Amino acid sequence: MKNILVAIESFNGEFKKSGLQAVSYGKEVALSTGASCIVIVNGETSKAGSLGIYGADRVLQFNKPISPADTQALTNQLAELASINSVGMIVMPYNSTARGITGRLSIKMKSGCVTGVQKLPTNIESESVVVSRSVFAGKATAAIKVSGPCIVLSLSPNASQLKTSGNEVAVETIEVKGGETVKVVESKIVTGRTPLPEAELVVSGGRGMKDPSNWGIIEDLAEALGATTACSRPVADSHWRPHYEHVGQTGIAIKPNLYIAIGISGAIQHLAGVNNSKVIVVINKDPEAPFFKAADYGVCGDLFEIVPRLTEAVKKFKHSNT
Amino acid sequence: MKILVCISATPDTTSKISFKNNDSEFNTDGIQFILNPYDEWYALVKALELKEKLGGTVTVIHVGPVQNEPMIRKALAIGADDAVRVNSTPSSSYETAHQIAHYAGSQNYELILSGKETIDYQSGEVGSMISELLTLPYVAFASQLDIQNGLAICNRDIEGGVEVLEIKLPVVISASKGMAEQRIANMKGIMMAKSKPLVIVEPLPMASNTSILSYSLPPAKKGVKMIDADHMDELVRMLHEHDKVI
Numbered sequence: 001m002k003n004i005l006v007a008i009e010s011f012n013g014e015f016k017k018s019g020l021q022a023v024s025y026g027k028e029v030a031l032s033t034g035a036s037c038i039v040i041v042n043g044e045t046s047k048a049g050s051l052g053i054y055g056a057d058r059v060l061q062f063n064k065p066i067s068p069a070d071t072q073a074l075t076n077q078l079a080e081l082a083s084i085n086s087v088g089m090i091v092m093p094y095n096s097t098a099r100g101i102t103g104r105l106s107i108k109m110k111s112g113c114v115t116g117v118q119k120l121p122t123n124i125e126s127e128s129v130v131v132s133r134s135v136f137a138g139k140a141t142a143a144i145k146v147s148g149p150c151i152v153l154s155l156s157p158n159a160s161q162l163k164t165s166g167n168e169v170a171v172e173t174i175e176v177k178g179g180e181t182v183k184v185v186e187s188k189i190v191t192g193r194t195p196l197p198e199a200e201l202v203v204s205g206g207r208g209m210k211d212p213s214n215w216g217i218i219e220d221l222a223e224a225l226g227a228t229t230a231c232s233r234p235v236a237d238s239h240w241r242p243h244y245e246h247v248g249q250t251g252i253a254i255k256p257n258l259y260i261a262i263g264i265s266g267a268i269q270h271l272a273g274v275n276n277s278k279v280i281v282v283i284n285k286d287p288e289a290p291f292f293k294a295a296d297y298g299v300c301g302d303l304f305e306i307v308p309r310l311t312e313a314v315k316k317f318k319h320s321n322t
Numbered sequence: 323m324k325i326l327v328c329i330s331a332t333p334d335t336t337s338k339i340s341f342k343n344n345d346s347e348f349n350t351d352g353i354q355f356i357l358n359p360y361d362e363w364y365a366l367v368k369a370l371e372l373k374e375k376l377g378g379t380v381t382v383i384h385v386g387p388v389q390n391e392p393m394i395r396k397a398l399a400i401g402a403d404d405a406v407r408v409n410s411t412p413s414s415s416y417e418t419a420h421q422i423a424h425y426a427g428s429q430n431y432e433l434i435l436s437g438k439e440t441i442d443y444q445s446g447e448v449g450s451m452i453s454e455l456l457t458l459p460y461v462a463f464a465s466q467l468d469i470q471n472g473l474a475i476c477n478r479d480i481e482g483g484v485e486v487l488e489i490k491l492p493v494v495i496s497a498s499k500g501m502a503e504q505r506i507a508n509m510k511g512i513m514m515a516k517s518k519p520l521v522i523v524e525p526l527p528m529a530s531n532t533s534i535l536s537y538s539l540p541p542a543k544k545g546v547k548m549i550d551a552d553h554m555d556e557l558v559r560m561l562h563e564h565d566k567v568i
Contacts, residue, residue: 069478069487071453071460096480099438099462099496103415103450112416112531115445130535135443139339143535181459185475186486195482201568225568243465243500244483249335249441250359250499257567268336272441279565281557282546292546297560301551313554317562 001033001124002088002150006056007078009068009097010043016198018093018157020054025160026091027055028120038085040078040174042066052169054162060172068097070182075101077176079108082150088127089151095197098154111148116156127151137249137272157198157255193228196247201227202256202277204247205235206270208263208284208303212240217307218262224314230254232264248273263303266291283307323378323469325369326426328436328448329397330358330418331390335441341537348537357393360437362400363504364497368467369435370401371502376469379403381431385412385421391520398515399507405518410525415443417528419451424526427456432491433474438463438498446496453494461487465500 006026008019023039030037039056041048048061060081066074078101082090090105092098094116106113114131118141121129128147133156135142146153196202203222205215215229222229229245236246247254249269255276262283264270271294274280282295283303292298299306333339334354342349369380382397384390385408394405408421426434434456439446446462453460465484466477474493477484477500507515549557561568 069461069485071450071462072457075454096463096478099446100450100460103419103447104454104460106416106447106531107419107451107454112414113447114532115447135537136333136339137335137441137444138540140341140537140539142537145533145535147531181489182461183488184485185488187480187483188486189480189483197481246499253444258561258565272335279561279567281561294543295546296543296565297557298546298548299551299554299557300548306551306554309551310554310557313558314568316555317558317568 001029001035001126002086003036003038004030005078005082005085005087005090006037006039007090007092008039008041010041010045010047013045013047015045015047015051016093017162018095018155018198020051020162021158021160022091022093022155023051023054023056024163025120025155027163028160029089029091029124030057033124035088038087040081042068042074048171049168052166053164055166056169058172059169060174062176063173064176066176067180067182067184068100069184070180071100071104072181073178075104075108076178078105081174082109087150089129089153091153091155094154094156102152102154106148106152109148109150109152111150111152112146113152114144114146115154117153117159118156120160134276138275190244193222196228196230196245196252196254199228199254200257201225202230202247202254202258203227203260203262204230204232204264205241205262206232206264207234209235209240214304215241217304217311221260221307221311221314224311224318227258227260232270261291262307264291265289266294323372323376323433324429324431325372325378325380325433325435326429326431327361327366327369327380327382327397327402328422328434328452329361329366329382329384329393330437330440331355331384331386331393332358332440332442345536345538346534355390355393357396358437358440360439360441360497362397364499364501365435365437366397366400366402367502367505368497369433370505372433372469381406383408383422383425385410385418385525387411394520395515396507398518398520399511400505401511403518405520406523407520408523408525414530414532415445415447415451416530416532419448419455420528421525422448423452423455425523426452433469434458434492434494436496438496449494449496456494458492458494459489460494461489462496463498464495465498467495467497467501
């Protein structure tokens with residue numbers, strides 16, 4: 001295998017965990033093949049050199065950020081870097097940027113691509129590897145052989161663990177060429193809590209909440225845990241909660257460490273978006289709710305009593321642990 | 323306005339998933355295939371809305387075997403003007419994208435739409451690949467779209483929000499929830515669909531650069547542990563000590 005190129009972004013000058021994990025992933029593959037892990041940073045940050053700590057052998061940074069919305073410009077720049085640096089695999093975290101460019105980059109590199117890779121590759125050959133990813137809404141995992149002179153992978157969260165054994169490295173600046181074809185008119189970001197796709201703890205409410213005015217107890221629990229709030233489809237469709245909170249098959253698919261489902265019966269379409277969560281807690285008054293079958297922990301009873309009680313228990317725990 | 327909508331067939335969400343031939347192949351016995359919801363509800367309906375506003379045509383294209391024609395007729399019944407079926411059973415996004423790009427390349431579409439992903443393999447790669455094969459801009463996961471004066475104005479879903487973009491046509495866009503509201507075919511639509519043109523195109527010979535070697539089912543859940551509603555401190559303790567998630 002030739003060199004590994006890891007493409008990550010900075011946000012407000014910082015790197016997200018998913019980006020750092022991609023660097024460690026790249027390093028692991030590079031180590032097993034004796035190649036170099038080269039990281040390219042897109043974004044304004046003074047911390048690019050610190051990526052050496054996570055495994056970057058070399059760090060490159062674009063001299064000005066390329067909008068990920070301009071998928072052509074970003075693809076062309078990455079493809080050029082890959083060719084110059086004898087790269088056999090391009091790795092990036094699965095996020096909104098990856099959605100736009102992995103397919104087109106793989107066509108450009110005349111190689112295969114796989115979205116949402118879950119683990120380190122196996123069977124590493126000079127022009128092919130085997131990776132695994134979740135398919136059929138988490139109902140199965142597929143082992144996929146992907147081939148070509150420069151394979152493109154996007155990574156699910158926790159596809160590799162963070163390794164911090166390296167040292168800071170010098171940052172090489174890469175001149176961005178060409179004009180933009182896409183104009184970004186406006187960026188509307190909901191500030192505050194961690195966005196759902198990245199949240200490790202999620203508290204979610206369904207129709208069992210009865211009325212949007214009851215959402216205070218969900219907010220309180222989320223606040224106590226440091227979790228992000230979510231909701232089921234009927235809740236979003238009734239405009240009780242904003243659409244960006246909708247998790248499930250047609251909303252956002254998430255895989256947090258902890259998913260607490262409150263007053264959600266667990267329709268298969270909802271499960272499809274959340275069943276990759278590490279631990280699922282279901283709170284429902286109906287003992288026959290199908291969600292209990294997919295849960296790790298179940299609490300059966302009146303959520304209006306249970307949720308505040310859980311919030312208090314979490315606060316007590318946090319208090320005694322600090 | 324000349325619009326192409328890529329439509330795919332996927333197993334119904336409620337399907338029980340199983341495999342055959344040593345877990346190397348998806349077992350389609352007894353599986354009900356449906357039009358991929360993102361293609362049908364969002365991409366196709368948005369195309370019809372744009373046609374109603376600006377005039378033009380909406381063509382649907384599907385890469386798949388003859389058994390999938392009822393799904394193509396459904397898209398015609400909802401309102402597409404004509405359809406193309408590339409007569410091949412693709413084994414990867416790469417093959418699907420090549421077949422569609424090969425057909426679309428000579429047709430001068432101003433807008434190529436697809437759903438954000440299929441609900442079975444969920445790769446979301448086809449639109450991105452088509453855009454590169456045709457050297458067009460691409461927007462993934464757009465939740466709103468309008469066309470004004472030759473510009474596509476769309477919202478792109480990003481982490482924690484949206485970006486509003488302006489792009490000169492032609493462009494390839496994948497649709498996420500919010501782009502349009504589902505439409506149901508009416509009786510007139512169903513009758514008319516029977517006589518709308520459906521062109522069969524023979525595929526390009528293709529070798530794919532990804533192949534699925536095997537499938538595995540996730541380990542069975544150990545079963546739910548019920549916690550007494552009065553003992554939420556016990557739940558918190560388990561989440562901390564046993565699962566280490568808080």
